[in-house]
Amino acid sequence: MMYNNDLKNLDLHSILSENGLVAVWCTNSIQHLNMLKNEIFPKWNVKFASKWYWLKVTQSGEVICSFSPPPGKQPFEQIIFGCRNSRKFRNPPNAKIVVSVPSALHSHKPPLSELLKLYLPNDPKCLEVFARYLLPNWTSYGNEVLKFQHESLYDMNISE
Template identity: 60%
Template structure:
């Protein structure tokens, strides 16, 4: 069970415990070093706050309200000692262990270079390990994947889904400069490219769209005012994922927008919005791997039918009973990021 605590304002979840529960039957656990984050990150804040000057006053005020909501909700839980449900005693002073493991992964050619490309597959049955091109991958129960480009999605998916989750590679100037200078970084998409994904043809009549969004006001505005209407869903609300260390502290300090925040937004669009859908906080220790988002499977159960038909786009891992679609859909299924516990 990944939900360690919940109330009207927040969920405290364990990404690691959920993944471990998925593969417990075959003796695998996700590598614990991925979540060994004892201290906040040291981040360089921008010297010039040009985004503030370019942001309309109302948008800036809304960003400030979001920061205040997340910070206030976090403080309430901390005051109640709720975060002790997963916090450990932090003796280390640096995130060295997690960073060393990430360095190992980036030097592991099997993990970096042997991505399964232009393929389709499914595991109809119990959780298992399968070998593809001499590499081992973990497959959860009754999972399906498409290792395909998002622009080809209309050629591969013709089913209807109760829930579609997207983690798009939003356009980002920093990543663009990084790619130009070093060749590193991920391939990004413009807002219109994301808008062109035919979500409206893939949702059931009571369907829900959930989008991981950056803290950019431009991305949020385009998503809610242009993309959601095209997808035929109504913007219903936003939740926030607060990333904390294993000692329960935010991974970076709260600050005045548009500076870096310790949280990300989760935006909801409903075909048939509920009467009430208040903002909530999801708190967890993040993985050291970029864009390794915590599964929302258990949290979203109250909004879904008993046996929902679910799809994740831009996926980098698989989930039991889900369809996953993306260029790197098996990246986080590779055995390199797991440990095999011998069966007793």
């Protein structure tokens, strides 16, 4: 959990390349979305590019809960993209819908790395802030980086 003002003060503008793309998972809070577009993105020196929706469905393809008037719980989350002005690559298209069955683990998001390949250069330098699992060829940063890594991925019988 991080407050909007703390998020705004992250020093992302100094590490984001001129062709950088930022993706932020958002709840459906209008206050948070407005803060992201109007205060956080400008502080990071990025502009709103597009918004995707992650539609959460059951294994039988039904939405996990009913759509309801705000601020009620929704069966979707939003992914907000921001970019630098000089971006040489296509931005993700607006209003794309990513559909998946959510993990049983709280706040475990589906990886977007394969979906984002179309909008990134060859061999991109990718960083996930607040990471909860490792992704191939990405730098993962956060205090829960190994949270969703399964112990079967580690060799506990290391011999010299």
